[in-house]
Amino acid sequence: MAAAGEWELVVKSSKKGKSATVPNGKLSKDEKKEFIQKAPRVTVTGGIERGVTGKENRKPKSSKAASAPKKKKTEKKTNSGPHQPGTVEEAICRLNVGEMQNLLDVVMSRFQESPLIWLKDLASYLNVRVNPIHQPDPAFRGHPTSFPASLLRSDVKMLLIKTLSTCNDNVLAAFHKHCLTSMVHEQVKGLGVAGYKVFIQILSIDHAHVGMVNLPYYCDLRNSIQNQTPACLSLLWAVGQSGLDDFTVGLKVWMELMVPLIGLKNYSAYVVDYGSTVFGGGGGGGAEDCGEVLGVREFFTILDFTWCSSGSLPKVVQRQLFALYPKVKTAAFSSSPEVTLRGFFPSFLRRLDPDASPQLKVELVTCLVQCLTQDPQCWSIWSQLYLKHLPQSAILLHHLGREWKILSQSLRVQRKEVKDTIQRFAESNAQMPRKARALAGVSEAKEATNTLLNQMKTVKGKSPLPRVMKLLGILFVTAIIWDIKSAGSFYGSNFGQTLERMGLIPYIEAFGRASKTAFIQSYKWCATNVPVYYSRGCELAGPYLLLVLKKLEGVTGYCMSAVESAAQYIPLMKEKVETSLPGLSTSVGHYGALAVESLEVTFFAIRNAFAPYFSQAHEFFTTRVFVGSLAPEKLKEYMIGAVDYLTQFLLRMHSNLVDVLQDTDSISNKTS
Known part of the structure; x- marks a missing residue:
């Protein structure tokens, strides 16, 4: 027992069954070290490792005995034997089609009615054999899209394809899910999974649709391993193989599986790169049928991230995303734009905030104008949303007023209906109560509405009379030439006989002779006098021209010498300016870089704004003109x-x- 008011710590003694007390709770250095060794420890994976107890505490192992199991465990984990291949290329080249066929024969004889077991054993064999020392990138970045299946020999590839062709879609879908799940779990443990990836790629070549059967499950699996970057990249790569040759499948995989990760630094580059491959690859021809996959919600997910959140991405990925956005917009709008754009209009109008960036405003206004010009129903939708989104409507009205002369020619709705809609806007502005007139955007909307109405009064439709007159003139001349050519001579043609009956032939002949004589005399005069005048002009003006050239050469030399002399004083002036105004050159360079970057962003915005129109014009001219x-x-x-x-x-x-x-x-x- 300890004294009153004191604590007593009881610890195990070196002898079995006995304990020792330490007064005041103090331990010696050896006892502290022993206590720390016995205490539980938290591992890297988050588990708790218990301290060594029992006999092992009383009888510590020697250094050789302690190091032996660790060495054995390390060798088991790395599995780096003398015969293990170093790279994926070497491992795939070592595959033996005879061993694979023998394995299939044994499994088929035992499980004749279970093709899924055949495929699982074959996949396990591949994953064991294709296990290099140096594990490749999880998404094989830097390699062609056909890598690593392109490394397989033809006999090995034919065996795999033949085995897959004997199974139905249900078996293939279950096998696809098994391969992906096994691949993810083994990669989380740090094991090689290149064999599974090869088999998944072969399966995706001829059976791309089976990868879509379990897509919701793959999305849930992605959420659970999102923090495991290598495993998650392997999952994205494996599921994405189904969409490399099928645009609809690739777009579905990209939108549902990959786009939710576009804002994460570890995945943004691969997600944008896969989207560029889908929209620029072999399946891009099915963009007209992607309305069910790329709807309003999916499109605005891409738009919001591109224009609002892409600043967190690296510059290279950001440029690639801005280049990808017009293709996404064209695919979203290409499916019957005269009917589908009415679903996009409200979301575009809601995002046209006065505080938005200038580049985003330009993009939103461009899309809104496209909706109004191609889908007549958007005007009635706008009239219903006008008072709810008054500041946004004011910005759109201002743009329509500035560009009405050009936009009025491309409207697919009658001008009277458009004018009635704008007049209803003006009536709504006039009937607005006094309290509401102080709200934001009211005065701007009134001004923009009145300006647009005035533009509608001044701009009238072009008269077709000039075009009709030109067409009639071309047809008249063509008919005369055809008449003369078919008759063989002017006098034998119907046109010549008509002029002869009217008594105009003598006047035409007299006019022709006079014109011929005047032309011949003019030609003879030019042939005789032009060389004389040219030589005389060279004789008189030549010295002055040579003098002018000489003076210009002297002025150029003086300017060059002045520049060279000024270049000598530039370092001195720069040093003096830096001494008097420290940091000026750094500030100028910083703001210059910002100016160049803003010009670059503006250029990309203009290019992206005009890209849909260029593509539509190109398609129209190539298919219809x-x-x-x-x-x-x-x-x-x-x-x-x-x-x-x-x-x-x-x-x-x-x-x-x-x-x-x-x-x-x-x-x-x-x-x-």
Whole structure:
């Protein structure tokens, strides 16, 4: 017992069954060390490792005995034997098709009605054999999309494909889920999973649809391993193999499995890269049928992150995302825009906040104008949302007022309906109560509405009369040429006979002779006098031109010497400025870099704004205008024929003109 008011610590003594007391709770150094060794410890994985108790405490092992099991355990974990391949390429090249066939024969003979067991054993065999010392990147970044299955020999690949072809879709879907689950669990433990990835890639080549059967399960699995970056990247890569050759499948995988991770630093680069592959790869032709996958909610997820949250990404990934966004927008709008855009309009209008960035405002206004011009129903939707989103409507009205002369030509709705909608806006502004008139955006909306109404009064539709007159003139000239060519001569044509009946032939002939004589005389005058005047002009103005050139050369040399002399004083001036105003050069460089970056962002915004229109114009001209007789190859033939005909015509005209001049010279010589 301890004295009154004192604590007594009871510890085990060195002898069995006895204990020792330490007064005042103090331990010696050896006892403290022993206590710490026996205390429980928290491991790296979060578990609790108990201290060594029992006989092991009383009889410590020697250093050799303690190190032996650790060494054995390490060797078991690394499994780095002399015959283990070093890389994935070497491991895949070592696969033996004979061993794989023998394994299949044994398993098939034992489990004749269980093809799933065949596939599981074959996948386990592959994962054991394809286990290199140096594990590759989880998503094989830096390699082609067909890697690592492209390394398989043809006989091995044919065996795997033949085995998969004997199974139905239900078995393949269950096997796909087994491979992915086993791959993730083993990679979390630190084991190699390259064999599973090879089998998954082979399965995804000809059976891409089986990967979509368990997509909700893969999304839940992604959420559970989101903090395990290598395992999660392997999951994204494995499921993404199904969408490399099928645009709809790839878009579904990208939107549901990968886009939720786009804001995380460890996954953003791969997510954006996979989206670029899907939209720019082999399956991009199915963009018209992606309305069910890429809807309003999915599209605005991409828009919000691109324009509002992409600043946290690296610059390279940010540029890649801005380049990907127009493709996403084109795919979202391409499925019947005259019907689907009415679903996008309210979300665009709600995001057009006056405090938004200028680049985002430009993008939102561009999309809203596209909705109004291509889907007439958007005008009635706007009239219902006008008072709820008054500041946003004021910004859109201001833009319509500035660009109405151009936009009025591309409307698919009658102008009277548009004018009635804007007039209803003006009436709503006038009927607004006094208290509401102090709200934000009311005065701007009134001003923008009145400006747009004035623009509608001044801008009228173009008259079709000039176009009709041009068309009639072209048709008239074409008919005359065809008439003369079919008759063989001007006088034998219907047009020539009509002029003869009207008595206009003598006047036309007199006009032709006078024109011919005037042209011949002008040509002879130019041929005689132009060389004389040219030589005389060179004689008179040549010295002055040479003097001017010499003076310019002297001025240029003086400017260059001035620049060179100024360059010598630039370091001195820079040092003096830095001494008097420290930090000025750094500030100028910083703000210059900001200016260049803002110009770059503006350029990308302008390019992204005009990209949909360019793609639509290109598609329109290639599919509706330059087809048939106006195809590029036909136009090329027409151009070559026209050039040949013009060349022959000029040669004939030159020879006729030479003959006429020779005849006139001979006649003048005879008369003289």
